[in-house]
Amino acid sequence: MQKEKDVAIVGSGLVGSLLAIFLRKQGHKVTVFDRRPDVRKVQFSGRSINLAMSNRGWKALREAGVEEEIRGLALPLDKRAMHVEGQPVYFQKYGEEGEAIYSISRGVLNRKMIDLAENAGAKFKFEEKIWDVDMKEARLYTGESEKSVWKEYKFDLIFGADGAFSRVRHKMQRQSRFNYSQHFIDVGYKELTILANEDGSHRLDNSSFHIWPRGNFMLIAMPNLDGTFTCTLFMPFEGEVSFESIKTEQDADAFFENYFPDIKDEISNLKKDFFKNPTSAMVTIKCFPWSYYDKITLVGDSAHAIVPFYGQGMNAGFEDISVLNDKMNKYGDDWEQIFEEYQTERKPNADAIAELSYRNFVEMSSKTADPMFLLRKKIEKKFAQEHPELWTPLYSRVTFSDKAYADALKIGDYQRGIMDQVMEIPHIEEKWDSEEVEKEIIKLIKK
């Protein structure tokens, strides 16, 4: 246990709440600020992709001692259900027997995490917005507005868990030599819902992650405990088929009927959501340094917001906290060392999962219909099943392990190089499952 510190966490989201639990266990006084109202007392806003908890997330929850409490809120998905145009649905297992990602509603999880942090003794201050941070003195300034009279708080440590548009990072960004980038993709997303059957059951298979890939746009659906599915439509903001191009009810009817005939019963509901819910943008944010001496550090999206196409945003944020906790155990009260080693270890991993997530966006939107790409995946999968000691697929390394993201990226690139060569084998379409190909892959690995 460390010497007690008076700690502020800015942001009561998933990562902030988890950090609060860990810091309470380490014996600190914890105050969590959030500019928004208590999420437990408001309706959800209809703009959050359902979350996919995987190994890294569960590991951090386990270390915090709250894994079991969360398990009950999540539905395991062990496969993708691919709804390719003009073909029957087909299923792709994510990993080996027993491996699954877990669908969980952001709102449901966030409420629970705040409960757990409060039970652990953290104090929450909702609807109190941070306007300024005195980095040297670890002071926070809150108030009604930027120009109102501000209230001043003095802490020993401040954690910025305030998301992609972090106010704490905004202050750090004013320093010379602070590197920063925000890059938006030209695709937006909109949340839609597929209702439950009248008896409360799910309309689609509820242990699958459903995907309707449609070239440069796609729909996904993840099941909730109440029988509904949270769907997300990813589509370019502008262009021929785009959010901009769907202006009227007729446009929406035609769009859903044309591209998603297998859920056409749901069209009136989907259409309603389409015009009710906002279209949101997606951004990759990178920055460095994350820490300011022994006073301030950033965690989760405020340090490394990523696009959601690998389902790793929350998992990466939770892993930050797990790593921070390891450093606390290792360095005791030397907070400068804790923050320094935390950021040095996490930065390359955050960059790697940002890159992998962006690549998955490109892959999901443009390649899922390419037969040669699907063949490549099939060859890789078969080989991995037969030679698990030689080949762990990239997806498994990211999703079902807690090995460094940076290593996953590096090994993934190496594997891609091998597969590029395999795909060059003449008539690979015909002999992809032959012993010749298998031997060739082994030869390439051992080279």
Add this chain to the structure above:
Amino acid sequence: MQKEKDVAIVGSGLVGSLLAIFLRKQGHKVTVFDRRPDVRKVQFSGRSINLAMSNRGWKALREAGVEEEIRGLALPLDKRAMHVEGQPVYFQKYGEEGEAIYSISRGVLNRKMIDLAENAGAKFKFEEKIWDVDMKEARLYTGESEKSVWKEYKFDLIFGADGAFSRVRHKMQRQSRFNYSQHFIDVGYKELTILANEDGSHRLDNSSFHIWPRGNFMLIAMPNLDGTFTCTLFMPFEGEVSFESIKTEQDADAFFENYFPDIKDEISNLKKDFFKNPTSAMVTIKCFPWSYYDKITLVGDSAHAIVPFYGQGMNAGFEDISVLNDKMNKYGDDWEQIFEEYQTERKPNADAIAELSYRNFVEMSSKTADPMFLLRKKIEKKFAQEHPELWTPLYSRVTFSDKAYADALKIGDYQRGIMDQVMEIPHIEEKWDSEEVEKEIIKLIKK
């Protein structure tokens, strides 16, 4: 001439002042805001690299009708003077006969540009800081401090010419889908001075750009009209030989004596500056979009700050204004179209000169001592001299032409590919000036 608009320019630097002249010529009412005092009434701050005006800069000044007024303030430099350790100084001509870059003091130029803009009828408001911008309504808010009572101004158009840390861009950055990056290099700079001889003459050749390349650091010197040289020491912030490592007068003595023996008479003066002047950071800033409908656009460093190693920062900013003026002439009062076409045309060029400037930093700091690199430059130069119709060196294309930076980058990459192959010719060191090599280059170009 356009319909008169009430225009605000934020920033009275070089680009802001030039824009004021152009806008006055187009018949607009122009108010220039600057948070700093009038540069004509204060001492310079000792932290500006001397500027190198080249073709693009002169072209814009010519179009503004002020070229001749500025020519008198500048000294032509037609060559580099290389002060390589342990070798006599040697000279490298920049271009062909009559081609030169022009050394000019930022302060001297800025004072003159403000005079010229004022004479043209622009109104300047110094020491008035912008705190907020209402983008939709083109309003500016100024005041003593962020929390003081603000003064509101309403304009038709606002131009952000407020430099790398632009307040106008800062406001635009809050929009969704605004891409932005700031990347600092690990090298800092410090301004030093070499004094004039007692008779007012220059101590070093005054038609040369002087460089002392020293591996991962370097000193440069550019002459001023008064017989002095403005020197800039570029050096890593941290590390073995670094700004951080020079702490005492003894450290500084040893540093200058060790690395710059040919200017050792100047050491006490250089040392004095070393501890007096600040160490500054260098940043590449990219963003997009630059414009907000028909209301706001960014020009110069606020849109595209670059590292100074190609001597193109001011030239690129002046070229922005030249292009803007072309669009005003083309589209009359359609400001949305003017801003749209301006940003679409300039963005790839700004990215290209950012890339070229960064590459020059890498090249100047690490390659100027590599004999194979120097040989490559020699081969290229000889070929360009003998076949000017087949080969314009990249440096000339950037510095002595007004062709697009993006094309210079592209053609430069193509030429580099050819030179890579030339350098692979066996025994190239011995036969670099042979007809065989010349013919090989021609063959590679025609391929």
